[in-house]
Amino acid sequence: MIIQDSHIVLIGATGGIGQATALELARRGARLTLVSRHLDALNELKNTLPNPEQHTVMAIDITSKVDLASLSEHIQAHGKADALINNAGANHFSMLSQKQAKEVEHDVQLNLIAPMLICQSAFSWLNQPGIMLNIGSTFGSIGYPGYTSYCAAKAGLQRFTEALDRELHTTGIRVLYLAPRATDTALNSHAVIEMNQKLGNRTDSPLVVAEHIVMMLEQEISAKWIGWPEKLFARINQIFPSIVSSAIRKQHATIQNFINRTSH
Numbered sequence: 001m002i003i004q005d006s007h008i009v010l011i012g013a014t015g016g017i018g019q020a021t022a023l024e025l026a027r028r029g030a031r032l033t034l035v036s037r038h039l040d041a042l043n044e045l046k047n048t049l050p051n052p053e054q055h056t057v058m059a060i061d062i063t064s065k066v067d068l069a070s071l072s073e074h075i076q077a078h079g080k081a082d083a084l085i086n087n088a089g090a091n092h093f094s095m096l097s098q099k100q101a102k103e104v105e106h107d108v109q110l111n112l113i114a115p116m117l118i119c120q121s122a123f124s125w126l127n128q129p130g131i132m133l134n135i136g137s138t139f140g141s142i143g144y145p146g147y148t149s150y151c152a153a154k155a156g157l158q159r160f161t162e163a164l165d166r167e168l169h170t171t172g173i174r175v176l177y178l179a180p181r182a183t184d185t186a187l188n189s190h191a192v193i194e195m196n197q198k199l200g201n202r203t204d205s206p207l208v209v210a211e212h213i214v215m216m217l218e219q220e221i222s223a224k225w226i227g228w229p230e231k232l233f234a235r236i237n238q239i240f241p242s243i244v245s246s247a248i249r250k251q252h253a254t255i256q257n258f259i260n261r262t263s264h
Helices: 016-027 039-048 065-077 101-122 148-167 188-197 206-219 230-237 241-249 252-261
Strands: 007-011 030-036 055-058 081-085 126-135 175-181 224-226
Touching: 007 039, 007 101, 016 030, 016 039, 016 206, 030 039, 030 101, 030 188, 039 148, 055 065, 055 081, 065 101, 081 101, 101 148, 126 148, 148 175, 148 224, 175 206, 188 252, 206 224, 224 230, 230 252
Parallel strands: 007 030, 007 081, 030 055, 081 126, 126 175, 175 224
Antiparallel strands: none
């Protein structure tokens, strides 16, 4: 797609990746509908962007069906969109045995069900041709201790994206999937940051992810994983999962140690 003069709906706009993405898209001449739960943060972000008067904001809870209906009304009132970016997400770093039921439900609701319902809603306000881009995670391809429900939700998001892209092949709408690795955002607690450093897991800046998002939109790439060796591990895990399991087992004591620190 051509980003210049396009209208793009960005869900999860006030997070680290969202802010970097908003800036990159606005610099390229896109008109944005910025969506998150936090109105003050949305207005602050809008005012930092080039041509702030061109962009609109909407503070909603994307897990609320009532709020999603109001989002649809808002977008249609401001003109149909050319692209949707489902970027909202959250995770709880702990063993499944330590998670509260509401944390498991929230992981699945926010990371899987809400993006599915937003894509469904977008049929009424997305132009044809148009693009839906779902932001997943390397953990959608690699089951990792401490992130069971998050891994499950992102794995579901990957398959949902793949299925919907195939379902819509005659409509002119593409449904794309981008899987970042660890990214330097507020989603990561200090314990997670220290664990990644100790294990040698590389972390990208939000700007790196934003640049990949722009590339995905411009080139309409079906699916992409960010980072080496994570993208290799994601592929190996589909064919020889025992190899990845063996590597992660060597990290288990360290992972457990940092989970214990988080739960205290």
